[in-house]
Amino acid sequence: MRTKLTIATRGSMLALWQAEHVKSMLVERHSGLEVELLMLKTQGDKILDVPLAKVGGKGLFVKEIEEALLDGRADLAVHSMKDVPTELPEGLIIGVTPKREEPADALLSVRYDNLAALPEGAVIGTSSFRRQAQLLMRRPDFEIKMLRGNVNTRLRKLMDGEYDAIVLAMAGLNRLGLSAPKMEVLGPPDFLPAVSQGVLGIEYRRDDAELADMLAFMDHPETRVRVQAERGFLTALEGGCQVPIAGYAEVRGDEVRLTGLVADLDGRRVIRRERSSPAGQAWELGETLAREVLDAGGREILEEIYGRQAVDPRLT
Numbered sequence: 001m002r003t004k005l006t007i008a009t010r011g012s013m014l015a016l017w018q019a020e021h022v023k024s025m026l027v028e029r030h031s032g033l034e035v036e037l038l039m040l041k042t043q044g045d046k047i048l049d050v051p052l053a054k055v056g057g058k059g060l061f062v063k064e065i066e067e068a069l070l071d072g073r074a075d076l077a078v079h080s081m082k083d084v085p086t087e088l089p090e091g092l093i094i095g096v097t098p099k100r101e102e103p104a105d106a107l108l109s110v111r112y113d114n115l116a117a118l119p120e121g122a123v124i125g126t127s128s129f130r131r132q133a134q135l136l137m138r139r140p141d142f143e144i145k146m147l148r149g150n151v152n153t154r155l156r157k158l159m160d161g162e163y164d165a166i167v168l169a170m171a172g173l174n175r176l177g178l179s180a181p182k183m184e185v186l187g188p189p190d191f192l193p194a195v196s197q198g199v200l201g202i203e204y205r206r207d208d209a210e211l212a213d214m215l216a217f218m219d220h221p222e223t224r225v226r227v228q229a230e231r232g233f234l235t236a237l238e239g240g241c242q243v244p245i246a247g248y249a250e251v252r253g254d255e256v257r258l259t260g261l262v263a264d265l266d267g268r269r270v271i272r273r274e275r276s277s278p279a280g281q282a283w284e285l286g287e288t289l290a291r292e293v294l295d296a297g298g299r300e301i302l303e304e305i306y307g308r309q310a311v312d313p314r315l316t
């Protein structure tokens with residue numbers, strides 16, 4: 001067994017909380033183990049004034065971290081799974097997914113109790129097309145306004161009065177112990193989360209069998225099945241997190257049930273399908289559901305969105 005491990009992490013409050021969380025599980029489990037954090041700045045932390053969808057490129061928040069794993073400066077990294085691209089660099093694996101926490105989003109406001117209480121034309125802060133589409137589906141009158149930055153920054157912007165309400169993941173709020181004066185949970189089955197929302201993924205070098213043994217106690221197989229189904233769906237749609245795609249899976253007994261959604265940016269066209277399979281075929285379930293959604297009109301929607309992004313002058 002190793003006596004010292006290094007965790008590569010971003011410097012945001014959420015990333016640090018997640019790294020510290022895994023660190024404390026590790027030192028509690030392995031007596032005498034020393035765990036150190038290596039803080040790194042990623043592209044996603046540097047570019048803050050542009051919607052992520054327009055920054056382009058997948059994995060803005062993980063590239064620098066993965067380089068540190070590959071060159072041996074760090075042994076492991078702790079990610080929010082929803083920020084991890086579906087394809088990992090050669091030589092790395094996400095070998096461990098601890099138990100999923102709250103997958104839902106939350107609507108946060110200073111004044112308004114919930115969606116229904118928001119006035120006509122309310123200004124809602126989010127830079128997620130998935131959240132935007134699902135909000136506009138219910139309330140086409142909303143004005144969606146870009147909201148970037150760390151969870152803490154986004155909450156401060158709400159408190160500063162720039163928005164009537166904003167939408168954030170419950171998982172991030174819970175981890176940091178943050179909230180707003182008014183909060184409504186927007187969760188499945190009505191409001192679908194991002195693929196893998198609320199799941200942590202531990203990434204390390206594929207050939208590091210010794211580390212894999214030391215981490216195995218944290219793994220939660222049911223969470224892995226859910227992530228497989230959701231990421232199978234996302235992968236087959238060739239989507240990153242910057243398109244209005246949602247996927248949410250649950251396990252009941254030996255079965256996994258997956259709901260997938262593709263919508264256009266204004267939430268007028270929404271393709272949503274559900275399907276189950278044995279838990280052992282979760283990835284294939286995701287792929288099958290993706291084909292079904294594509295054939296039902298999802299293909300046309302995604303082509304339009306990808307096309308529009310490609311010609312957007314702000315891209316360059």
Ligand SMILES: NCc1[nH]cc(CCC(=O)O)c1CC(=O)O
Nearest residue numbers: 080082168169171172197198199
């Ligand atoms: N894109 C940023 C991000 N990545 C993961 C979370 C929340 C935690 C999680 O989903 O595990 C957040 C913040 C948010 O979406 O509100």
